[in-house]
Amino acid sequence: MRFDKYNFSPALKRNLENLGFKKPTDIQYRTIPPIVNGEDVLAIAQTGTGKTAAYAIPVIHLLSLRREEMESYGVRCIVMVPTHELAIQVTEVFEKLVAGMGINVLGMHGGVDQAPQIKRLKNGMDILVATPGRMFDLASQGFLSFKSVDILILDEADHMLELGFITDMQQLIRRIPKGRQTLFFSATINEHIKDLAYGLVRHAVRIQISPKDPVSKNIDHSVAFIEMDDKRFFLERMIKEHPESKMLVFVRTKVRAERVAKALERVGISSQTIHGDKVQDERTDVMANFKCGTNKILIATDISSRGIDIPNVEYVVNYDLPEVAENYVHRVGRTGRGTQRGIAISFCSKEEHEILDEIESFLTKPIDVIAIDKAEYEETIDISEDSEHDWKSLIKEHEAKMAMPIKKKKKKKK
Ligand code: ADP
Numbered sequence: 001m002r003f004d005k006y007n008f009s010p011a012l013k014r015n016l017e018n019l020g021f022k023k024p025t026d027i028q029y030r031t032i033p034p035i036v037n038g039e040d041v042l043a044i045a046q047t048g049t050g051k052t053a054a055y056a057i058p059v060i061h062l063l064s065l066r067r068e069e070m071e072s073y074g075v076r077c078i079v080m081v082p083t084h085e086l087a088i089q090v091t092e093v094f095e096k097l098v099a100g101m102g103i104n105v106l107g108m109h110g111g112v113d114q115a116p117q118i119k120r121l122k123n124g125m126d127i128l129v130a131t132p133g134r135m136f137d138l139a140s141q142g143f144l145s146f147k148s149v150d151i152l153i154l155d156e157a158d159h160m161l162e163l164g165f166i167t168d169m170q171q172l173i174r175r176i177p178k179g180r181q182t183l184f185f186s187a188t189i190n191e192h193i194k195d196l197a198y199g200l201v202r203h204a205v206r207i208q209i210s211p212k213d214p215v216s217k218n219i220d221h222s223v224a225f226i227e228m229d230d231k232r233f234f235l236e237r238m239i240k241e242h243p244e245s246k247m248l249v250f251v252r253t254k255v256r257a258e259r260v261a262k263a264l265e266r267v268g269i270s271s272q273t274i275h276g277d278k279v280q281d282e283r284t285d286v287m288a289n290f291k292c293g294t295n296k297i298l299i300a301t302d303i304s305s306r307g308i309d310i311p312n313v314e315y316v317v318n319y320d321l322p323e324v325a326e327n328y329v330h331r332v333g334r335t336g337r338g339t340q341r342g343i344a345i346s347f348c349s350k351e352e353h354e355i356l357d358e359i360e361s362f363l364t365k366p367i368d369v370i371a372i373d374k375a376e377y378e379e380t381i382d383i384s385e386d387s388e389h390d391w392k393s394l395i396k397e398h399e400a401k402m403a404m405p406i407k408k409k410k411k412k413k414k
């Protein structure tokens with residue numbers, strides 16, 4: 001069914017058309033009716049299948065029907081997300097969908113001045129997209145009231161119900177009215193989190209699409225066995241072989257992100273990094289550069305593994321394997337979005353075999369292996385333009401030369 005057949009206002013239909021959304025994706029088709037009916041929903045669908053609009057469209061429709069007087073600092077719908085970048089992105093989707101409808105949207109996250117956020121909350125807000133930190137901060141200062149909330153959405157729901165966030169979420173749920181509608185969306189969920197989610201709502205409708213394989217079918221993903229110290233040469237080769245491609249490279253730590261960027265710089269490849277140690281302005285700039293393609297290589301920690309929707313990311317490289325198995329699904333899910341296809345490659349060193357096993361058991365099947373023969377492996381190291389590597393190879397050459405006379409001597413003795 002096309003969107004123009006839905007019982008939406010002309011303005012919402014026009015906004016969908018302007019976004020190029022002609023018909024709902026599978027998950028949208030399934031979630032729109034129960035959400036419009038006011039039901040609680042737990043929706044699981046693979047990465048890149050349009051989950052944002054799967055909650056945004058029906059919620060906007062509902063809010064457009066229920067015109068109410070807004071209390072000062074009150075909010076009607078809260079969308080909780082785990083990262084600043086995701087707050088910005090989801091806010092943008094809502095803004096495009098509510099254009100000209102008289103519904104207001106505010107994206108809220110820390111790391112930026114709170115005054116403009118407070119000013120916008122003064123007359124009440126229809127939709128608040130927020131990370132928990134700043135939201136609770138403003139609430140405790142009296143600039144945000146949860147009394148009028150009638151829809152609560154947890155995007156990346158399993159993550160929002162994990163250790164780092166669960167207390168905040170429980171606190172939030174205690175503070176908003178009982179009659180609220182609650183929506184959970186994610187690409188991954190486990191039994192424990194599912195129980196937790198069900199414990200927070202009354203009769204959630206469960207909608208799950210492609211439950212067997214959590215990795216999107218649009219993604220070709222494989223693993224290559226590469227030793228820790230050699231990873232940079234393989235990344236260098238990949239980038240040089242695909243100079244036009246947008247690549248998202250995941251590393252384990254903030255320090256490693258900077259190190260990989262430095263190693264790339266030494267071989268003439270420019271890249272940018274994103275992680276929790278960067279100031280917000282820089283994080284926002286880096287995301288914008290990657291989005292528009294001014295920078296093609298983005299090196300990120302798991303801060304960017306969830307939810308980020310950047311068009312035309314052709315490759316995801318797991319330079320280090322993710323420590324949390326489900327993050328594999330989220331990381332590789334930054335490519336192959338919508339109808340696009342994508343390629344994901346993981347570099348697995350000796351030390352990481354155990355993590356690989358965990359990931360494979362999470363996926364319930366093995367990941368295809370890219371076989372690299374010895375000659376190709378060595379060639380990759382040899383063609384590197386890394387001067388540090390050249391310096392090493394000079395020593396190697398020197399050692400080889402020094403060793404030669406000894407060999408010769410041995411031969412003479414025979
Ligand atoms: P998910 O949250 O499932 O990972 P997103 O909501 O980020 O996915 O959407 C992935 C991409 O699909 C986005 O670029 C979005 O614009 C696009 N998209 C969503 N719904 C539709 C639709 N109905 N038709 C066409 N493209 C869509």
Ligand code: MG
Pocket residue numbers: 051052155307
């Ligand atoms: Mg999403």
